[in-house]
Amino acid sequence: MSKRFFYILKRELSGYFNSTIAYIYITLFLVMVNFFFFKDFFITGTLSMRNMFDLTPWIMFLFIPTVTMRLWSEEKRRGTDEVLFTLPVTEWDIVLGKYLGGLTFVVITILLTINIPITLLFLGKVDPGPIIGGYAGLVFIASAFISIGFFVSTFTSNQIIAYLLAAVAGFLFFIIGHPMLTSGTAGFFSEAMSYLGLYAHFTSIGRGVFDLRDFIYYTSFTAVFLLGTHFVVKKRY
Amino acid sequence: MISVRNVTKRFGQLTAVNNVSFEVKQGEIVGFLGPNGAGKTTTMRMITGYFQPDAGSIFVDGIDVALNPLKSKALLGYLPENSPMYEDMTVKEFLSFIMDIREVEQRKQRLDYVIAAAGLESVFNRFIWELSKGFHQRVGIAQALISDPRFLVLDEPTAGLDPNQILEIRALIKELGKEKTIILSTHILQEAEALAEKILIIDNSKLIAQGSKEELKGKLLSSNSTKAVLRKDDNFSKKIGEMKGVSEVKTRSLDEYTEYMIFSKGDVSEEVFELAAKTGAVLKELTAESVSLEDIFVKLTSKGEKK
Numbered sequence A: 001m002s003k004r005f006f007y008i009l010k011r012e013l014s015g016y017f018n019s020t021i022a023y024i025y026i027t028l029f030l031v032m033v034n035f036f037f038f039k040d041f042f043i044t045g046t047l048s049m050r051n052m053f054d055l056t057p058w059i060m061f062l063f064i065p066t067v068t069m070r071l072w073s074e075e076k077r078r079g080t081d082e083v084l085f086t087l088p089v090t091e092w093d094i095v096l097g098k099y100l101g102g103l104t105f106v107v108i109t110i111l112l113t114i115n116i117p118i119t120l121l122f123l124g125k126v127d128p129g130p131i132i133g134g135y136a137g138l139v140f141i142a143s144a145f146i147s148i149g150f151f152v153s154t155f156t157s158n159q160i161i162a163y164l165l166a167a168v169a170g171f172l173f174f175i176i177g178h179p180m181l182t183s184g185t186a187g188f189f190s191e192a193m194s195y196l197g198l199y200a201h202f203t204s205i206g207r208g209v210f211d212l213r214d215f216i217y218y219t220s221f222t223a224v225f226l227l228g229t230h231f232v233v234k235k236r237y
Numbered sequence B: 001m002i003s004v005r006n007v008t009k010r011f012g013q014l015t016a017v018n019n020v021s022f023e024v025k026q027g028e029i030v031g032f033l034g035p036n037g038a039g040k041t042t043t044m045r046m047i048t049g050y051f052q053p054d055a056g057s058i059f060v061d062g063i064d065v066a067l068n069p070l071k072s073k074a075l076l077g078y079l080p081e082n083s084p085m086y087e088d089m090t091v092k093e094f095l096s097f098i099m100d101i102r103e104v105e106q107r108k109q110r111l112d113y114v115i116a117a118a119g120l121e122s123v124f125n126r127f128i129w130e131l132s133k134g135f136h137q138r139v140g141i142a143q144a145l146i147s148d149p150r151f152l153v154l155d156e157p158t159a160g161l162d163p164n165q166i167l168e169i170r171a172l173i174k175e176l177g178k179e180k181t182i183i184l185s186t187h188i189l190q191e192a193e194a195l196a197e198k199i200l201i202i203d204n205s206k207l208i209a210q211g212s213k214e215e216l217k218g219k220l221l222s223s224n225s226t227k228a229v230l231r232k233d234d235n236f237s238k239k240i241g242e243m244k245g246v247s248e249v250k251t252r253s254l255d256e257y258t259e260y261m262i263f264s265k266g267d268v269s270e271e272v273f274e275l276a277a278k279t280g281a282v283l284k285e286l287t288a289e290s291v292s293l294e295d296i297f298v299k300l301t302s303k304g305e306k307k
Ligand SMILES: Nc1ncnc2c1ncn2[C@@H]1O[C@H](COP(=O)(O)OP(=O)(O)O)[C@@H](O)[C@H]1O
Pocket: B011, B014, B015, B016, B034, B035, B036, B037, B038, B039, B040, B041, B042, B043
């Protein structure tokens, strides 16, 4: 890897910001997050972002595939992957540059929800700890979703299929750890599945307990799918 | 020097490039000529590191492309077939991106040079998706040139252009050829003939001939061809096949006449005339055919056989 991955990242980001449809997705994301947050907030009046951190992973679940569907499928469809692979950059430069480009874009989008904590601050005394922890948690979830979406997008040059594959893969990882599936099974198995699945890690963020276990989970999740992406991309023919 | 040694590439059952070897020497313009589907693009993709060969090796300036791809890629400028580019960027943004990655020094100078060389002044700030096919191709060439690479790999550089644009691009390539080592592919004979000092003919995944234009002509001239049209005559037919130096005779029936294509070592037209006189056959037409590159191309490639 070299600093050249930075230029790939930059190009990826400019690709998002050059595309009108990306602004539509950002707007939809922000409208949904704000709508669901304030809908409950006006009822309960609690000065906490817990319900925002509870529900945002669900919205990201639909939003992030719009980001990852173009990470590789678009390159394949347009043939621009040939440009990248014949420039003096390594496959890791390309994979990490694109992944970080996607992540930066999503992090910027997440930061645009800053109006919510600011509103709370105006209304009274809030504890910043859980808010910062919650945002950190969202970034890690985003990272996991991006890596899996990136991985599946290497298999198709069709963006719609890439979107669906990313959403389905995310859903599978959510469902395998859900109590609905694991409750009937033996202790160790159900614990393992619940650790592997996204569900338990989502809910711990909502509770404001983003701990080392979650950190390791999301980081390894991302690493596994980036390795997978690198493998597919390297073995292109 | 680009050195391709016994390179083979398969896609499943299909062998796209079969044990191909050639060299492009310093300062040469080499034309890679062959019908569609012959394996030109696949070969170029292996030189530029997009594909890996299944067998054989490729060296660019002595650097093994498989072992040190970063170094070999840095030496090459590449125009891929149809010049794919990021359509959502402007010409300026795209060229800057390539300069970033290729770590071009004296960016302003290089940019000014390629803009002028490729004639991009009027579209510099346009989005790539807005460009006509001709400008699109020129941006592709500018991109290949921007790092001032010593080697250029150009895959069908004039495909899809109108005749004027073709002449412009050819002139540019000729000019570049004065200082760079260039391999360009084409399925059009005239293009190879106009641009290249050396021609490689590839057909159906195999390299079937290579050499300068003169060498290729020489090869075929050593087997001359003579066309003779005679009134149908069995005696002549039989004897012509047995004539000294004749390697092959092809016949075609034209009503009461027969057309003979006589392939031989050396010119046999006088002997054919004498034979006709001796056998009493009525000779209508006799020509010693001169060989063009077209003949060679048609004779060697499967495309020609179908014609
Ligand atoms: N990525 C690929 N997958 C499968 N087959 C391919 C691929 N690329 C090329 N081919 C096949 O390999 C052969 C050579 O193709 P190509 O190198 O593109 O020829 P040319 O550039 O001379 O027209 C063709 O039969 C083509 O269909």
